[in-house]
Amino acid sequence: MVEEARKYLQDIMAQVNGLYCILITDIDGVPLVKVSSDKTPEHATRPNFISTFRLAIDQGSKLGLGKTNTLICCYSQYQVVQMNKLPLIVSFVASDSCTTGHILALESQLDPIIEQLALVVGEA
Numbered sequence: 001m002v003e004e005a006r007k008y009l010q011d012i013m014a015q016v017n018g019l020y021c022i023l024i025t026d027i028d029g030v031p032l033v034k035v036s037s038d039k040t041p042e043h044a045t046r047p048n049f050i051s052t053f054r055l056a057i058d059q060g061s062k063l064g065l066g067k068t069n070t071l072i073c074c075y076s077q078y079q080v081v082q083m084n085k086l087p088l089i090v091s092f093v094a095s096d097s098c099t100t101g102h103i104l105a106l107e108s109q110l111d112p113i114i115e116q117l118a119l120v121v122g123e124a
Contacts, residue, residue, distance in 0.1 A: 001120070002033055005113050009035040012109055018098030020078075023091040024114070025050050026121055032088070033117070044080055044093045053082045053089050072100060083107060085114045087121050 009022045013035055021036035021044070029047030036045065043049060053071060060068035073080045074096065081103045083090040090110060092103045 001116065005033045005117065006035055008113055009033060009110075012106055013037075016094070016098065016102045016106065018095035019092060019103065020095065021045060021091070021093040023050070023093070024117060025089050025091065027051075027054055027087055027089060029053075029089070032121070033113075036093075039095075040093055041078060044078065045091070050082075050089060050091055053084075053091075057084055070104065085118070088114055088118055090114065 005024075009024075013019050013022050021034065021040040023031060023036070023045055024033045025031050025047070029049070029051035031045075031047070034045065056071055057068040060071075067084070069084050071082045071084075073082075077096050079094050079096055079098065079100065081092040081094070081100065090107075092106075094100075094103060
């Protein structure tokens with residue numbers, strides 16, 4: 001199943017110009033499936049970086065605006081888009097010139113894989 005998911009994510013990653021990495025982790029940042037290019041900054045895929053998303057969505061919920069679905073962080077050369085698919089987190093690392101809307105549009109294509117992986121994580 002993991003190899004099928006990896007191949008599927010590789011095909012999706014090729015659709016978006018400037019997308020360097022798609023990473024699916026559990027809520028603690030432990031990687032389940034990762035596809036990346038050699039342009040992916042190592043720091044952006046470390047579990048301690050990914051797990052801060054959990055803190056950010058907890059803080060965001062205190063604003064009273066509802067559940068945080070997506071977090072977008074822009075840096076000088078990169079952008080990181082993280083999607084709340086609890087019990088999973090989907091992280092995208094892309095160039096700063098990559099169209100964020102293209103990344104966000106991938107959500108519906110990822111839903112079947114996310115559902116299957118969430119079942120596996122839920123059973124563990």
